[in-house]
Amino acid sequence: MNKTVVKALELLQLFTTYEQLTLQEIVQLTKLPKTSVFRMVQSLMTTGFLKKEGEAYELGLSLLQFGCLVTERLDVRKVALPIMKQLREETNEAVNLVVKDGDEAIYVEKVETSEPVRVYTRVGRRAPLYAGACPRVLLTFMSIEEQKKYLDRVELIPITSKTIVNREELKNLINEAKKKGYTVSHSELADYSSAVAVPIFNHEGKVVAGLSVVGPENRFQSSYIEQLVPKLKHKAGQISKALGFIGGKDVEL
Template sequence: MMNKTVLKTKELLDLFLDCERLTLPEMVERLRMPKTSVYRMAQSLVVLGFLQKRGDYYELGLAFLTFGALVAERLDIRRAALPVMKRLKEETNEAVNLVIRDGDEALYIEKVETSEPVRVYTKVGRRAPLYAGACPRVLLAFMDKADRERYLEQVELVKIAKHTVTDKEALRRLLEEDRDRGYTVSYSELENYSAAVAVPIFNHEGAAVAGLSVAGPEQRFSPDDVARIVPRLKQAAMDISRELGFRGKG
């Protein structure tokens, strides 16, 4: 059953699809609701940033810009990435994952599965901590330094698989190494006997907005395998970054 308060709030916000700004009496008239109820909803939305008040008028708030930009960016990343991911899968014959940061977690938003019978299963929608696994960790490695340190100060490193990094100083050293060489490698950090190599994807502002990884069983990720995968992976990430407007050298 739909929550009535949420439905009424949506009805109020829907008014601004046709009207750039509205007074409280105008909202009350259109919604046919008690004035006190409309006022409380409007004030709550102002506090949350979904509405802003200028004099007697209410209009949409800046919070919608943030959410709208995120939705557009995430859709653009998936659209730009999928053809490149399919090509990369054919080149490596391993699963290819696309991950973005969602708060203090990594969120898997796209995947191209390998045709190999022995594989690592990762579904779209999976969440993982930023410190564990090559693809989540590449987001952490290329995060703004102040944000990264703030995250490291407050996060609790929990052992998820046999090689999950649980020492913060060791993790800091690993992140610096990852950033210097431009890619991350993991073995049994999120799942035992799994391995992955990941690189960042950059947007038009030069910010790392996603991670692209090739993943599979550990036995197929020897140092020679990694050396073969990395150039292809970096090229794929650069192709996607170019589609997002990135003009740097990587």
């Protein structure tokens, strides 16, 4: 373990008990040298984890931001999992849940299919927002300003032979998907795999996650996708409603 990091975290832990502490009080409670405490406090202030009010220190806004993100993501997983299991029972396809983390999507939950031929996706996997139905649904339904900034800066790197790396083609695909209310991909993240995804919204009407069904490409023909979309939208609507999204039984897109 990195002792400096551990000591800094122990210092932060003090503020779960005390609202404000002076430098001398922190020294007394941690029993660390004053110079060491001062350096850690300065570093924590620079990164926004602490702020100074007069002679005392208190928790900074960075912790609030992290706390909100963790709470939001954990809530999505908790609410989504039983509904994902229902969707798997209705479709017998693997069901994935992703959230945005920086410029990437991270798979935070999955329910596996019982089909002998399946597409393997592990929890914790990361993917760029432009590739694959589930990551791209996050990109499709983010704010226009945020979307534009992302598309202007991202380097479109091929992951498979079918990954979309033409910027104009990607923009057109996003616009079309937004009108339809769902995204589709074929062999963009893994060869011979397909996915269909829909957005999940929170109480502010912001997209916070993507819900998808995934399977072998030969099963995901147009007629089959048309059957999957209403089921996906219905389940995403249930999750969104549980997160405080104001809407009907299904998410209206």
